[in-house]
């Protein structure tokens with residue numbers, strides 16, 4: 277009986293996974309069709325961008341294209357925000373760290389949303405420390421404040437022992453990852469977004485929440501809020517990129533295995549497509565984005581331009597060798613095509629654009645984290 281239940285569960289799982297991966301998905305490099313990317317050094321009015329000043333003048337319009345066509349608007353107004361430190365334990369991790377559990381509550385339109393933050397701060401620093409903030413899209417046990425569960429997805433001890441604070445919140449606090457219930461979170465504060473074709477959806481809400489956590493971090497004297505890296509894996513990595521593009525207070529971004537509508541080029545027909553993602557996850561992106569199903573070439577942007585919006589801040593992007601769905605080559609190419617904007621800032625080194633294709637499966641691991649830390653060390657002179 278047990279065996280039967282297990283077999284049925286496995287079959288169902290395989291059917292679900294298969295359902296997300298259409299039969300026409302391409303995994304063959306030889307079948308990648310030619311495509312032309314929009315030039316990252318052209319303004320939305322098609323004039324040539326020659327300098328950092330030209331880029332910065334056009335940057336708001338470029339960001340707007342991503343809001344209007346892909347991720348939806350990012351509301352910036354709210355009535356109030358309240359930070360409550362529920363718990364503070366100075367002897368966490370055998371005395372190496374202080375644990376703070378903070379509730380960030382945001383109010384608007386007589387509604388409120390509560391974001392639960394888990395934060396560990398190393399005890400051996402006299403100065404405010406830089407921090408890593410994970411947008412957690414996996415189980416909450418991955419960011420266990422008691423440290424009974426130690427997960428490689430959020431290797432808090434590794435980060436603490438490297439001299440950084442480590443923080444996390446769960447996406448479900450901001451928007452449940454479900455097409456029926458995603459509106460039961462941040463979107464209760466902004467109901468008008470649900471009516472708009474360029475309205476915010478789940479990934480926008482997760483990125484918005486990362487910014488509200490940043491609002492708290494700016495008030496915490498133990499944290500150097502000018503050196504916060506926002507980290508995300510897969511769908512969380514799409515949100516970490518969008519958060520860093522929107523909110524320039526994030527000093528660095530790590531986008532792990534983020535794939536389609538993350539760090540991979542949309543125009544390359546390899547792995548997941550815009551249509552596949554909009555079909556499986558209609559609650560992630562704006563209604564407008566659905567217009568680009570099978571019409572990637574009509575997008576006014578591609579994802580290299582999203583990476584470019586982070587310039588001159590450092591970014592670390594990853595893939596894994598067994599995760600072709602996320603198009604490792606298309607991701608590396610996006611990074612390469614973002615580089616001309618970093619060059620406008622005089623940046624030509626790989627201390628700003630970090631990349632690796634880890635051997636193995638779609639996951640976020642201590643190996644990935646140690647590379648994020650390495651890039652942060654290079655930039656934050658830590």
Ligand code: GTR
Nearest residue numbers: 296510511512535536548553
């Ligand atoms: C997949 C989805 C990807 C990626 C992944 C994840 O099913 O197609 O875009 O986001 O889920 O988040 O693990």
